[in-house]
Amino acid sequence: MRSKLRLQSVLAESQAVFLRHPxxxxxxxxxxxxxxxxxxxxLTYFDDYFFLLDWAEFNNDLANVIHAFRxxxxxxxxxxxxYRPLLTISWIFDAQIxxxxxxxxxxxxxxxxxAAISLLFRLLVVxxxxxxxxLVLAALFAVHPALTQAVAWIxxxxxxxxxxxxxxxxxMLIRYVRSTRPLDLAAHLLLLLAAFLAKExxxxxxxxxxxxxxxxxxxxxxxxxxxxxxxxxLAFSVWWSLRxxxxxxxxxxxxxxxxxxxxxxxxxxFGKVVWPFSLSVKPVAADLSLMPGVVGIVAFFFLARxxxxxxxxxxxxxxVWFIVLLVPTFSWHPANPYxxxxxxxxxxxxxxxxxxxxxxxxxxxWLLREGMKPLLVTVVLFVFLVGTISHSLTFRNGLSFWENxxxxxxxxxxxxxxxxxxxxxxxxxxxxxxDPQRWSDRSALTNLERDLSNQLKETRSADLLQSxxxxxxxxxxxxTSEERFLEAKELDPSSPEISYNLGVxxxxxxxxxxxxxxxxxxxxxxxxxxxxxxxxxxxFYKQKRYLEAIERCEQAQRLGGQVSRELxxxxxxxxxRDL
Numbered sequence: 001m002r003s004k005l006r007l008q009s010v011l012a013e014s015q016a017v018f019l020r021h022p023x024x025x026x027x028x029x030x031x032x033x034x035x036x037x038x039x040x041x042x043l044t045y046f047d048d049y050f051f052l053l054d055w056a057e058f059n060n061d062l063a064n065v066i067h068a069f070r071x072x073x074x075x076x077x078x079x080x081x082x083y084r085p086l087l088t089i090s091w092i093f094d095a096q097i098x099x100x101x102x103x104x105x106x107x108x109x110x111x112x113x114x115a116a117i118s119l120l121f122r123l124l125v126v127x128x129x130x131x132x133x134x135l136v137l138a139a140l141f142a143v144h145p146a147l148t149q150a151v152a153w154i155x156x157x158x159x160x161x162x163x164x165x166x167x168x169x170x171x172m173l174i175r176y177v178r179s180t181r182p183l184d185l186a187a188h189l190l191l192l193l194a195a196f197l198a199k200e201x202x203x204x205x206x207x208x209x210x211x212x213x214x215x216x217x218x219x220x221x222x223x224x225x226x227x228x229x230x231x232x233x234l235a236f237s238v239w240w241s242l243r244x245x246x247x248x249x250x251x252x253x254x255x256x257x258x259x260x261x262x263x264x265x266x267x268x269x270f271g272k273v274v275w276p277f278s279l280s281v282k283p284v285a286a287d288l289s290l291m292p293g294v295v296g297i298v299a300f301f302f303l304a305r306x307x308x309x310x311x312x313x314x315x316x317x318x319x320v321w322f323i324v325l326l327v328p329t330f331s332w333h334p335a336n337p338y339x340x341x342x343x344x345x346x347x348x349x350x351x352x353x354x355x356x357x358x359x360x361x362x363x364x365x366w367l368l369r370e371g372m373k374p375l376l377v378t379v380v381l382f383v384f385l386v387g388t389i390s391h392s393l394t395f396r397n398g399l400s401f402w403e404n405x406x407x408x409x410x411x412x413x414x415x416x417x418x419x420x421x422x423x424x425x426x427x428x429x430x431x432x433x434x435d436p437q438r439w440s441d442r443s444a445l446t447n448l449e450r451d452l453s454n455q456l457k458e459t460r461s462a463d464l465l466q467s468x469x470x471x472x473x474x475x476x477x478x479x480t481s482e483e484r485f486l487e488a489k490e491l492d493p494s495s496p497e498i499s500y501n502l503g504v505x506x507x508x509x510x511x512x513x514x515x516x517x518x519x520x521x522x523x524x525x526x527x528x529x530x531x532x533x534x535x536x537x538x539x540f541y542k543q544k545r546y547l548e549a550i551e552r553c554e555q556a557q558r559l560g561g562q563v564s565r566e567l568x569x570x571x572x573x574x575x576x577r578d579l
Contacts, residue, residue, distance in 0.1 A: 022135050023118050029142040029381075030114045033388045037152045038106045042397035045510025046281075047155045050074070051091055052100060059095035068092065070246050083248040086198045087158050105154045112160040113151045117142045119167035120352060126174055127314070129359045136377050137355045145276035145387035150345035152395040153281075158199055159348035165195035166205055166349060173209055173228070177216070180224060189231045196239040201328045201349075203239070206232040208321050215313040256331050257340075261285070265330055265342060266323060267293035272344060273354060274299070276384070279391050280408035281401055284339045287409045300357075307362045314360030321353025338414050398509030399479040406476025416440065417508060419474035422501045423531070427452070428467035445474050462492035470501065478509050496525035500532050512539060530561030537563060546574045 018025040043049050055075060058064050068088040072081065090108060098104035117138055124134035141147070150156040169191035176184035195202035206229075213225055257265065265285070271293030272279065280287065304310055329346045394404045406415040419439055424432070431448060438444050449471045456464050469484035485502045492498060503518035516539055522532040533556035540549035550571040553563045 044401035045398040156345040286411035309362035311360035318357025403479035530559035
């Protein structure tokens, strides 16, 4: 009994400390959740390499801040679909400080998250909710595992940027509705325009804002509402004019899912909110689970029905916010050959709506005994914090990222790799199906992996380990593949084959320095390895090390390796120009 009272006393004292310094407390929560990401020095090699490495020269030039408004986020000057100049400008600002080193990009991602948390807390308080409740809900947002991708994956900042501007814009709108000061309206419209320029889904926010005005305006200030709508139309016109001047294509409406599919996807996304475990970096529809979402929705409306006090307007606004700002992300370009993805970072802004809805509930007292609420909140926050830290490790490099993609989205063939990229050890070559078409069949590779794993229990050999490593590579399990290759290398350190395959693995994961090291090790063991020489040629070309690239290309040709004549011609031209 005494220990229980002592625990309740400690929790009460902690709550009092947090409430005295709410913004500092929330920032500490966010830092504890994502501070580890500041040490991540590698890319995932999924979009981030394009934004930060392929366009490093563009980002390094501060003058390109203006040019960012003239093309889409993927630098398509004609016909692109993603007009997000503020995202591009954020890369440029980071590049001025750290170049292609990732630390500044990581700092910016974390800073954006902390700013969004602070604005969310302010929004909840301004909306009439108590400080303790607002603090708890903002803390849940700070450490929610389903939002990890928006912070730990550098391109995920697209959604935290959007949240920053939308939350700021909404706060200024609330101030204007209550004060009618023109400066508040001007600030609201400027921040709304910034949200449009961060991500195009923000153009659906004005209907949500109008709904807020109609639900909360006691005297129905129609003239003021007309002025606000006129401002929205002006902001939209400016955004649309900029977008058209950059020749950005219209969204591909014809690729939108059916109503039934939209409902299923919404339920699956809600399930990630209430049960944020077994998360995926690249989820596809076939691998989404509906059960957590169904249970969560039933539980939410059960609580709403049993609550002693319910603010139905807040619940309605919150759910509309969640749905309206999430559904537009379900579109997919019809020409895209890959399956539609339902990335978790897209939950970042819609989750704000759900938190507004939850804040409008007052759970019945019989649901939790006296003093149990602080304990429950503490446990949930701790579990979420651990889950976020654990999931953030998925984004530390390409190996862990693609391992997660393959294991959590087995129905997405793009997560698998062609094992023909590697050299087969004798054991694997003898067991592979004669038809190369079946080498990419997941079930065939899984069965073969099971058979070889059983053999490994009886006989531990480098050949078996390397065979399993190649199969893991084919299945997309890059981290597991690396572990098996390294174990094989310990047993047979003189094998050029193992080093070569390791180089292929690292290149696939975007770990180019490690790939170069392994291919050089291959040549140290076998200086006539034409494939390693060819691969170094392409690697150096990618890194713009043209003189080294042409040397490797010519050596590879002399060894009988396959090297593109067009590449050699281009390299000779580039080397001649540099000289």
